[in-house]
Amino acid sequence: MIRVTELKLPLHHPDEALPAAICKRLRIGPRDLVRYAVARRAHDARDRTNIALVYSVDVNVRNEGTVLARFRKDRQIGTTPDTSYRPVATAPEGSGRPVVIGAGPCGLFAALILAQSGFRPIILDRGKVVRERTKDTWGLWRRGVLNPESNVQFGEGGAGTFSDGKLYSRIKDSRNLDRKVLTEFVKAGAPPEILTEAHPHIGTFRLVKMVETMRETIEALGGEYRFGTRVDGLHVETDGAGQRCIRGLHLHDGGYLEASHVVLAIGHSARDTFAMLHAAGVHVEAKPFSIGVRIEHPQSWIDQARFGADAGHPILGAAEYHISHHCSNGRTVYSFCMCPGGTVVAATSEEGRVATNGMSQYSRNERNANSGFVVAIDPARDYPGDPLAGLTLQRHWEQRAYVAGGSNYKAPAQRVGDFLAGRASTTLGSVVPSYKPGVQPADLSACLPDFAVAAMREALPVFGRQIRGYDHPDVVMTGVETRTSSPVRFTRGDDMQSLNTAGLYPAGEGAGYAGGILSAAVDGIKVAEAVALNIRAG
Known part of the structure; x- marks a missing residue:
C-alpha cells in the first residue's frame, strides 16, 4: 500500500472530495484507485475562518510500483509503514517470574508485554481493583473522605484513569510502539477512531472497563495480580563483582517476595516509596516539575476563540489550547x-x-474547559541539594491549600479579576467552578510561591490576547496543581536498569521517564522488552 500524507480539504467537504484529492495527488485516474483508508485525520484551525481537515491515507492502486517510482523523492508519498508489533524475546523454559510494581499505564503495558511473551509476571499494586478504587475516589469527591491507599493516584489504572484519557504525546519512536498501545486499547473496548484521530482520547468511564479487560487478558496469559500490596523495602545484595543486585521485595504486611527482575512503575505520587528507595540506596536525582492552579472557562468561549463560526462542528468537537509565555522574572508559564x-x-x-x-x-x-495554569520550576534554582526536596515543596503548598480551603478537602478558589488585583475573593462570579467536594473563595497567593504568583499575573493578560476571554475577571482558578510530573528521576542506563541496582527497572512517569498515558505505556513496553531480553540472555 501507499501512504499519502498532508492531504488538506475544507472542513465542510463532501465525501467524494477525499478520493478525488487522492487521485489528483497521485496523478492517477479514478479507475486506478482500488481502495483507500484513512490512517490519520487532524484539523488545522490556525485560520479559524478557513479551517481545514488534514488527512493521511493508505491507498491501493493499480501499478503501485510505477506510482511509487514517480514520487520517490516526495516525502509525503511512500510505502505504508508496517506498524505491527513483534515480541523481542519469549520466555525460556523454567525462567523466573518478573515483578511489576504498579498497575497504571506503564505497569499495565509492561505486564501485558511480559505476559504476551510468556513470562507470567506478578503485578503488585498498593491500591484496589479499578471499580472499588472508583468508589473510594468518589468518596473524596462527594463526601470529603480520603483513603490514602485508594484514590486518584493509587489503584488499578493509575492516575490516568481519572483524567481526560489523552492518547497523544510528543515522543518520537521509530518502532511505532504507540500504535501497539492504541491497538491494545481498541481490543479492550476503546472506540476504533482513536487509531485515526490525531488527538485521540477516551475518558474516564471507558477507561475503567478497558483496564478490567486488559487485566483479564494478562491473567489469562499467566499473569498474577496482587492488589492492596505495598512494597515497603528492597532486599539488595552485592555480587562477586561488587554490583548491587535486587533479590527480593519486603511487603507492607510482613511478607517477602523473591524477585530478581523488578519493573518500578509506581507513578508520580508514590512519595513514601520514593523515600524508601532513596533510603535503600537506589540512585535518584531531583527533576524539574511545575506548580500552579487549574483554570476554568466556559467551553463555549474556547470553542468560539478557536473555531469561530465553526464552533460546535461535530468533527471538531470541544476545542483545546496549548499556550505558554516566558516571563520577565525568567519563569515560563504554560x-x-x-x-x-x-x-x-x-x-x-x-x-x-x-x-x-x-x-x-x-x-x-x-x-x-479546564487546564493546568502552571509555572515551571527546577531543582538547581528552587529546591537544591536534596533529591527528595521537590516532595517537600509539593507538600508545603498542598498543605497551605488545604488550610486555605477550610481544612476539609475543599479547595481554595479565586476569580482572575481578584487575583490580578491582589485581593482575596469573597464570592465567585459567572464562571461556576466544577471542583468537588467544593471550593472556598480565597487568596491563591497564599498557596503559591511568590515567583509563581508574579509570573502568573504577567501571563494572564498575554494569554487573554491569544484567547479571547482567557483573563476575564470571572474566570475561576482553583488551587493547587502540583502533580504535573514526578519531582524525581530514578536514573537508569541504556539497559533500562537502575544505574546502581541491577535487576531494578525504573519506568514510566514516577521514575521520571514519561508524561501522560501514552508515553508511560510506551515506556512500559520498552522496559518489559529489556527485562525479557535480560532473562532470555540468562
Whole structure:
C-alpha cells in the first residue's frame, strides 16, 4: 500500500472530495484507485475562518510500483509503514517470574508485554481493583473522605484513569510502539477512531472497563495480580563483582517476595516509596516539575476563540489550547493537561493536603474547559541539594491549600479579576467552578510561591490576547496543581536498569521517564522488552 500524507480539504467537504484529492495527488485516474483508508485525520484551525481537515491515507492502486517510482523523492508519498508489533524475546523454559510494581499505564503495558511473551509476571499494586478504587475516589469527591491507599493516584489504572484519557504525546519512536498501545486499547473496548484521530482520547468511564479487560487478558496469559500490596523495602545484595543486585521485595504486611527482575512503575505520587528507595540506596536525582492552579472557562468561549463560526462542528468537537509565555522574572508559564468539556477533580493522596487535576469523559460535554495554569520550576534554582526536596515543596503548598480551603478537602478558589488585583475573593462570579467536594473563595497567593504568583499575573493578560476571554475577571482558578510530573528521576542506563541496582527497572512517569498515558505505556513496553531480553540472555 501507499501512504499519502498532508492531504488538506475544507472542513465542510463532501465525501467524494477525499478520493478525488487522492487521485489528483497521485496523478492517477479514478479507475486506478482500488481502495483507500484513512490512517490519520487532524484539523488545522490556525485560520479559524478557513479551517481545514488534514488527512493521511493508505491507498491501493493499480501499478503501485510505477506510482511509487514517480514520487520517490516526495516525502509525503511512500510505502505504508508496517506498524505491527513483534515480541523481542519469549520466555525460556523454567525462567523466573518478573515483578511489576504498579498497575497504571506503564505497569499495565509492561505486564501485558511480559505476559504476551510468556513470562507470567506478578503485578503488585498498593491500591484496589479499578471499580472499588472508583468508589473510594468518589468518596473524596462527594463526601470529603480520603483513603490514602485508594484514590486518584493509587489503584488499578493509575492516575490516568481519572483524567481526560489523552492518547497523544510528543515522543518520537521509530518502532511505532504507540500504535501497539492504541491497538491494545481498541481490543479492550476503546472506540476504533482513536487509531485515526490525531488527538485521540477516551475518558474516564471507558477507561475503567478497558483496564478490567486488559487485566483479564494478562491473567489469562499467566499473569498474577496482587492488589492492596505495598512494597515497603528492597532486599539488595552485592555480587562477586561488587554490583548491587535486587533479590527480593519486603511487603507492607510482613511478607517477602523473591524477585530478581523488578519493573518500578509506581507513578508520580508514590512519595513514601520514593523515600524508601532513596533510603535503600537506589540512585535518584531531583527533576524539574511545575506548580500552579487549574483554570476554568466556559467551553463555549474556547470553542468560539478557536473555531469561530465553526464552533460546535461535530468533527471538531470541544476545542483545546496549548499556550505558554516566558516571563520577565525568567519563569515560563504554560497550559498543562487541558481538559475540554471536563471538570476539576480532587487529586490528593495524602491527608491534610489539597491537590487538583483535570478530567473529561469521552463526550467532553461538561460546561467548562479546564487546564493546568502552571509555572515551571527546577531543582538547581528552587529546591537544591536534596533529591527528595521537590516532595517537600509539593507538600508545603498542598498543605497551605488545604488550610486555605477550610481544612476539609475543599479547595481554595479565586476569580482572575481578584487575583490580578491582589485581593482575596469573597464570592465567585459567572464562571461556576466544577471542583468537588467544593471550593472556598480565597487568596491563591497564599498557596503559591511568590515567583509563581508574579509570573502568573504577567501571563494572564498575554494569554487573554491569544484567547479571547482567557483573563476575564470571572474566570475561576482553583488551587493547587502540583502533580504535573514526578519531582524525581530514578536514573537508569541504556539497559533500562537502575544505574546502581541491577535487576531494578525504573519506568514510566514516577521514575521520571514519561508524561501522560501514552508515553508511560510506551515506556512500559520498552522496559518489559529489556527485562525479557535480560532473562532470555540468562
